[in-house]
Structures are given as structure tokens and as C-alpha cells.
Amino acid sequence: MMTENKSTPFDVESIRKDFPILSRKVNGYPLVYLDNAATSQKPLAVIDALVDYYSNYNANIHRGVHTLSQEATDAYEQAREKIRVHFNVRQSKEIIFTSGTTHAINLVASGFRSILQKGDEVIVSTLEHHSNIVPWQMLCESTGAVLKVLPINQEGELEMNEFSRMVSPKTKLVVVNHISNALGTINPIEEIIKITHNAGAAVLIDGAQACAHIKPDLQALDVDFYTCSAHKMCGPTGVGILFGKEEWLSKLPPYQGGGEMIKEVTYEKTTYADLPHKFEAGTPNIAGGIAYGVALDYLNKIGFDKIAQYENQLLQYATEQLLEIEGLRIFGTGKNKTSVISFNIQGIHPYDIGTIVDKLGIAVRTGHHCAQPLMDFYNIPGTVRASFAFYNTFHEIDVLIKAVKKAKQMLT
Numbered sequence: 001m002m003t004e005n006k007s008t009p010f011d012v013e014s015i016r017k018d019f020p021i022l023s024r025k026v027n028g029y030p031l032v033y034l035d036n037a038a039t040s041q042k043p044l045a046v047i048d049a050l051v052d053y054y055s056n057y058n059a060n061i062h063r064g065v066h067t068l069s070q071e072a073t074d075a076y077e078q079a080r081e082k083i084r085v086h087f088n089v090r091q092s093k094e095i096i097f098t099s100g101t102t103h104a105i106n107l108v109a110s111g112f113r114s115i116l117q118k119g120d121e122v123i124v125s126t127l128e129h130h131s132n133i134v135p136w137q138m139l140c141e142s143t144g145a146v147l148k149v150l151p152i153n154q155e156g157e158l159e160m161n162e163f164s165r166m167v168s169p170k171t172k173l174v175v176v177n178h179i180s181n182a183l184g185t186i187n188p189i190e191e192i193i194k195i196t197h198n199a200g201a202a203v204l205i206d207g208a209q210a211c212a213h214i215k216p217d218l219q220a221l222d223v224d225f226y227t228c229s230a231h232k233m234c235g236p237t238g239v240g241i242l243f244g245k246e247e248w249l250s251k252l253p254p255y256q257g258g259g260e261m262i263k264e265v266t267y268e269k270t271t272y273a274d275l276p277h278k279f280e281a282g283t284p285n286i287a288g289g290i291a292y293g294v295a296l297d298y299l300n301k302i303g304f305d306k307i308a309q310y311e312n313q314l315l316q317y318a319t320e321q322l323l324e325i326e327g328l329r330i331f332g333t334g335k336n337k338t339s340v341i342s343f344n345i346q347g348i349h350p351y352d353i354g355t356i357v358d359k360l361g362i363a364v365r366t367g368h369h370c371a372q373p374l375m376d377f378y379n380i381p382g383t384v385r386a387s388f389a390f391y392n393t394f395h396e397i398d399v400l401i402k403a404v405k406k407a408k409q410m411l412t
């Protein structure tokens with residue numbers, strides 16, 4: 001079943017050499033890392049950027065006149081500029097550094113407390129990660145707004161006809177992920193944004209899962225808010241971004257008070273700093289921001305078209321091989337999906353499969369994938385999820401298939 005002769009858009013073996021962790025062993029077997037939807041591995045260039053910062057120019061930013069502080073500030077702001085270019089954002093002040101997607105979503109949800117009124121509606125989807133559900137529930141509880149849930153079909157695709165019916169003049173916000181972390185479905189966000197804007201509401205797209213696979217053009221999308229976590233796209237943990245249109249970011253109140261986010265402070269009144277600093281209270285993850293810029297350079301050098309093409313080959317191959325296993329069901333069978341496969345084998349708990357394949361060096365995710373409402377929709381406790389990145393190989397898929405077959409044999 002090996003597919004040595006498949007023509008791939010780049011030399012995977014040479015890419016793998018950029019990732020030190022990929023040559024380690026786990027439980028005596030070569031690591032097969034298939035949990036990329038939870039976090040990606042980091043290339044040496046990103047690791048080096050972190051070491052370089054702390055070794056050579058560690059200082060606090062935006063404050064000191066001294067040389068190190070200026071070097072750190074320049075590097076951090078250059079990273080913001082790289083992010084701006086990458087996402088094709090009009091102005092760098094529309095990019096807020098956050099600790100990740102969760103922080104970014106909470107920032108927006110908190111800001112809308114002063115905007116929403118009783119009876120207004122917020123629409124989320126059945127496909128969402130908990131971090132794109134709970135902040136909106138909290139928002140609705142505190143404002144009296146109503147949370148509506150956009151349904152999906154059995155394939156794990158949003159019911160777009162239903163969406164058109166749900167949107168009304170009461171709708172103030174629509175929040176949907178770009179790609180589902182649990183199923184891999186790529187959502188029709190262009191259409192969602194158009195329909196929502198026609199109704200006069202704002203859209204937030206949770207791009208945490210998408211950004212490793214797709215390079216979104218935020219101006220072309222005309223989206224109001226877009227979020228992303230660096231750690232799922234070869235960058236470090238603890239850093240991410242919120243993109244917001246200037247008109248919206250000016251309207252929202254600050255999320256946290258503190259240093260960095262002020263113009264002038266007296267006990268009578270504080271005036272806030274201009275964008276983006278209004279939303280960047282306190283000392284940020286400076287090294288992380290700089291290394292995020294390096295991660296974007298790294299991915300762009302390979303090219304997102306090639307990454308998508310190759311990951312799609314991995315997805316097709318793994319899907320075909322898995323479906324040959326009797327009793328195996330894949331959840332998330334939409335036409336438009338990325339390299340994430342969620343599956344179960346009849347009569348076997350996903351956790352047991354995860355445990356056995358781990359003994360063979362394979363890292364997959366088992367459980368509800370922070371998407372309990374979605375698991376409830378399918379009436380299952382969870383799934384086994386294998387998620388592929390551009391540094392995975394066809395050989396690793398063969399290793400996975402063999403291990404899953406072995407687990408099935410042991411457990412039935």
C-alpha cells in the first residue's frame with residue numbers, strides 16, 4: 001500500500017529536517033505526530049528566533065529609550081507588519097496581539113456587552129469549539145441577548161438554507177469558525193459574511209483551525225473580526241491575533257486596563273491609547289510575537305498552495321485506507337474539508353484506540369475535541385482524530401492504518 005511514487009509538491013523529507021522533534025522516538029517507535037489540529041510542531045527557525053530574542057535583545061517594548069528596548073520594539077512591530085501583509089489587512093493598527101484565539105474571542109465578546117441589548121440575537125453554529133461558544137453565552141447572559149444555533153447536516157456541513165432564514169434585523173453578530181477543528185469542514189464563510197452584512201450585522205470568523213492550511217485575504221473577505229493562534233501554524237504558544245476593522249475596534253471599549261493601553265492616567269479620568277495599543281494592556285509575549293512572524297515567513301516560503309495540495313493528498317490517501325477497515329465510520333464527510341479525520345470503530349471507545357496507538361509512537365487526539373455540542377449531535381462520546389500537517393508522510397499514514405487495525409483486533 002505504500003505510495004512512494006506519488007508526486008508531491010515539495011520534498012517532504014527535507015522539510016522534516018527543519019523540525020527537530022520529528023526525529024524523536026516515543027515508546028521505542030519513531031514519533032508519528034498526527035495531532036496537528038491541537039497544535040503544530042515548530043521548525044528550528046522559530047525555536048531559534050525565541051532563543052535569539054532572549055539571548056541577545058530581551059527588553060520591554062514601547063517604553064525604553066535604550067538600545068535593547070528599541071531593538072525589541074522594532075522586531076515586535078515588524079512581526080505585526082508581517083502579519084498584516086500575510087492576512088492582507090489594510091492597516092497594522094487593525095491587528096491586535098493576543099495570547100491566542102480564545103483571548104481574541106473573549107475580547108470581542110466582552111466589548112459587545114456595551115453594544116447588545118435585550119432581544120438582540122447572536123448566531124453561533126453547531127460546529128463550534130467551546131471557545132467560540134462559551135464567551136457568547138456569557139455575553140448573552142449578561143445582556144439579555146438570545147443565542148441561536150445554526151444547525152448542520154449529517155455530513156457536518158452548515159445548513160446554509162437555514163442560515164438565510166435565521167438571519168433577521170434582530171441579528172447583531174454571527175460567529176462561525178472558518179474550519180472545524182473536530183471534523184475538518186471548511187465553511188462557506190464568504191457566503192456567511194455576505195448574508196450577515198446584508199442583514200446589517202457583524203461577523204466574527206474563528207480562524208484558529210484554518211490558518212495552518214489557508215492564507216485568508218481579510219480585505220477580500222470583508223470580515224469584521226478574524227482570530228488566529230500562532231501555535232497551530234508553526235508559531236509558539238501564548239500568542240495570536242485579533243483582526244478587527246478599525247470602525248469596530250474604535251467602537252469597542254478596552255478589554256483590560258493597565259500599562260501600555262493608556263494615553264494619560266489620573267484618578268479622575270484615564271484616556272486610552274490609540275489602536276492597536278488600546279487592546280494591548282500589559283507586557284505582551286514579545287518573543288512569541290517575533291517568532292510568530294518567523295513562522296509566517298517559514299510557511300510562506302513553502303507556499304500555502306503547495307501546503308494545501310499536499311495535505312489534500314494525505315487526506316485522500318488516509319480516508320481511502322481508513323474506510324477499508326470494517327466498522328469504521330468517519331465523521332465529517334463534507335465535500336470541502338481539510339486534512340482532519342475524525343473516526344470511530346463500532347463497539348470500541350475512542351480512548352482505547354488512542355491509548356494503543358500511542359504505545360506504537362502515534363499521537364492522535366481522542367475525546368470531544370472541545371466541541372461537546374457537536375458530539376451530542378452525532379450522539380457519540382467522542383472520536384479518534386488524526387490531523388495531518390505538511391510535514392507528515394504517506395508512510396506515517398501506513399503506520400497509522402496498521403496500528404488502528406491492530407487496536408481493533410486487540411479490542412474486539
Ligand SMILES: *Cc1c(COP(=O)(O)O)cnc(C)c1O
Binds near residue numbers: 101102179
Ligand atoms: C484551537 C481552536 C480554538 C482555541 O484556540 P486557542 O489557541 O486554544 O486559544 C478555537 N477555535 C478553533 C476552531 C480551534 O481549532
